[in-house]
Amino acid sequence: MSEDSFDEFVRVRAGALARTAFLLTGDPHHAEDLVQNALARAAVHWARLDDPEAYVRRVLYTQAVSWWRVQRRRRREVLVDAPPERAAAVRDPDLGILLGRALARLTRRQRAVLVLRFYEDRSESETAAILSVGLGTVKSQTRHALRRLRELAPELGTLMSDRVDREAAP
Template identity: 80%
Template sequence: MTRERDERSFDEFVRVRTAALARVAYLLTGDRHHAEDLVQTALARAAVRWARLDDPEAYVRRVLYTQAVSWWRVQRRRRREVLVEFPPDRPTGQDDPDLRILLENALARLTRKQRAVLILRFYEDRSESETAHLLSVGLGTVKSQTRHALRRLRELAPEIGELLAEAEEVDA
């Protein structure tokens, strides 16, 4: 009976949280297919330990982050990142399409580690220490990667700052 209850609770977790986890994985990877693989890996690891997990959401997200970083490390050893003038089109959200497209293209041109730090710090509203812990890096690394990533975003897409300023004027 306990096993059946665990299976039902896991199935419910997967049904309810997969979309949100897939969005985070996509932001971490910049690739829909790799994001799906990342979510599947995280959920498979959670399924094995499901009965022992106190906070399944935190566990699955931690697996997402650590697997993404592990993948980046392997990729970095294999090949260098190549910057292209126009990154491939990706699906956009429904808020402000212009801002989302600009931000998505600019994020795609950051290093993977910079992208992960920005996603954790600003999309998930994590503290510097939480981000460092989740990515298994030092606090100084998080601070410097954040600074470098934001500077790079300003260089790659100065329009983002202009669009945000316009949005703030409309809200005021």
């Protein structure tokens, strides 16, 4: 692959990669750093990559997990009252704000599992492999994260059902 194809890849995929990184980190600045690091690693190996998208996303996930492990040793997680300025791209602004606040209050591992399982549409086994954890951990973290989301924002269910009803209406 050529340098031009790398430039095109960055131009086309940077936005989606940044959204994923933000969902993984909950911090726009760290997400930006994560994407830049992943793209820098991809640039070094660009000519040998069969699937650049998969490679870059794998680097995003593994670097996010490495960062979490370092942070866990340094300090405890701090809950915030409000989400960062920009939340993930969601069509319904109310749903986006509510979801952003609720996700910010989950643990990093729970947030990563939900992003991989539902935003990236990964299987449980793929999620376990990406995060280097057991399948049981993915299952339990998914269950705990969804229960916690229901506790933190019960109105998410109402907004989601209203949205489904609007989309289903002729």
